Amino acid sequence: MPARVTTLKELAAQLDLSITTVSRALAGHQQIALKTRERVTEAARQAGYVPNTAARTLVSGRSGFVGMVLPIRGPNLVDSFLGEFVTGLGEGLVSHGTDLILAAVAQGQSELSVLRHVVESGRADGVVVTRIAEVDERLAYLRQRNFPFVAHGRLLDIDFAYNWLDTDGAHAFGEAFDMLYDLGHRHFGLVTIAEPMTFRHLRQDGLAAAIARRGDPSVRLDVAMAPRFDRGARIQAINRLLHGAERPTAIVALFDELALSVMEEAARAGLTIPRDLSVIGFDNIAASAYAPPGLTTFDASIRQCAREIGEMLLTVIGDRSAAPLTRLIRPTLVSRASHGPAPTG
């Protein structure tokens, strides 16, 4: 069995003081004589005393934890930025000594039920919710429960105010269109996913808005929709786009994984990028830098976003009555070699 944990009671006995005094001394209360405070602090340091989290949580009602439900993934797919996200979140939380709780979802269980469990058991003082769906029962629950949370992403119909941070995909896709238009492209392809996630709409709408802004009737947009996690179907959708009656000269993909697939299929079809086809992605995952000829994309700086989300959540936990915090991050263009002038003729 593990060596005995030092407790307040033991420390108090050793110092011939009451538990109360020791507790207060360690908390730095002014009412305790300075000499006593120092004596206690030193003894605690020597004994390697660390207050018991459970006891503290029980009495204070604060756990010092922030929760997050691990995204569910198929056997061979991992959230490509989970690592970055978690790292950033840790950075954002560490200043307050807050730790992160990751709760996995068991087979056949719902993400909501896990979230509920985290909340109701008092494990966490607040939670982070990622991958927001168009209609998101998690947000509905948290709101009704009035539990502190920050969402990474937005709802579509914002019928209530809440704390969120999002990357401005609409802006990025508008920027992508403008850049490609200026390079002479008129026939565009968009590869998107079938899942009801908000970011899909925001990005597509951003693209559509930019097209509308330009007001050029010769601009054409073909949309290919692929299930997110079915690789075969994804390839099929992409090839329909590539081998249609008329091929777009520029393809914008909802995120890098799709863009990389587009580049692979284009290569397989004998197309040279960017001479025959321009491709632009979103996220800037590691592989995008390596995939020839280097994918032009937008950096979503997940780590930085997650760090801010952590900080926001700490704020929300600290002051539950504060006005909702919202933050829209503008992703930066990472210009590599997968885009160029529209092919002539």
Next chain:
Amino acid sequence: MPARVTTLKELAAQLDLSITTVSRALAGHQQIALKTRERVTEAARQAGYVPNTAARTLVSGRSGFVGMVLPIRGPNLVDSFLGEFVTGLGEGLVSHGTDLILAAVAQGQSELSVLRHVVESGRADGVVVTRIAEVDERLAYLRQRNFPFVAHGRLLDIDFAYNWLDTDGAHAFGEAFDMLYDLGHRHFGLVTIAEPMTFRHLRQDGLAAAIARRGDPSVRLDVAMAPRFDRGARIQAINRLLHGAERPTAIVALFDELALSVMEEAARAGLTIPRDLSVIGFDNIAASAYAPPGLTTFDASIRQCAREIGEMLLTVIGDRSAAPLTRLIRPTLVSRASHGPAPTG
């Protein structure tokens, strides 16, 4: 403030039973009449009752958490498989309803002090330790503290028994050598790192052992050592290898990031892979599939390893007196296009 949390007391009052009975009924104790058990279970379900973690932990001495210290990284580098690792760990833990605690290390703080805090505060029932160093103070502490843990990786001088899971890098590097030797290669390069991590030695020793086994005095091995996180110095070390008096025909890298750098620098030097140079990596990170011409490497199946680590840790926590668990996973060769016959002449 959040809606009131349902508590045992409230549930008991509502059912006109004692707290004890309700607690026992929910725990499924046989001594409670079946009818009562059913009545209580139903009421708890209706009320959405979830037992308070802190209270339960306090009395039982078990937190239901497993801890891990977030690896420290520079501003732009993230542990490339943290996401996979965390996902796997979650999968391994979820069956027992155990959650994962991730504790970040603040600037200027030591990883050991954070680990200590996690342990001493009773936050976790066990911990996972990754990236084992040649002499690892974390393992020394955990052992002396007799606290349940599983290490991902081994110590060099195993002077005490403990629970570990490791990928058999030695075997993989031997396999790589054999394969390359059979392809005619005689002059080898190894790109390794300067940090005192065990896996460095194990892999290098595996390579050396394979060379010795072959007993061919014409085999030559040049070793380039680069600091792990200094990209500039890394490139420099690689180029020394590429532009020495005599260039190796095959380069084995300690892990994929290094191998990808080798391929980049080789391309920059006008070399064609694998015609002029064979390159083999280790880990099979996502980018390795995309980097031209596709990196031959070994799949370390981090997710699967992490899952097993989670399961091992649960076992260790359940039975502290059990014999140490050890597990050596043999990585599988992922044969892509970066290796081939040695150039003739």
Next chain:
DNA sequence: TGTCGGATTGCAAACGTTTTAAATCTCAAA
């Protein structure tokens, strides 16, 4: 009717901390 035994339920302590309210101490002023 009284008693016994098994089935069922409840009381109270304990886990380690924080905090309210009260007790004690110290020392200068009266």
Next chain:
DNA sequence: TTTGAGATTTAAAACGTTTGCAATCCGACA
């Protein structure tokens, strides 16, 4: 010497759960 104000310390309750032990209930048997 007494008084009292301020400084310092403490006792005890509380947080929500689990659990050892004791109490109660019920029907059967004598």
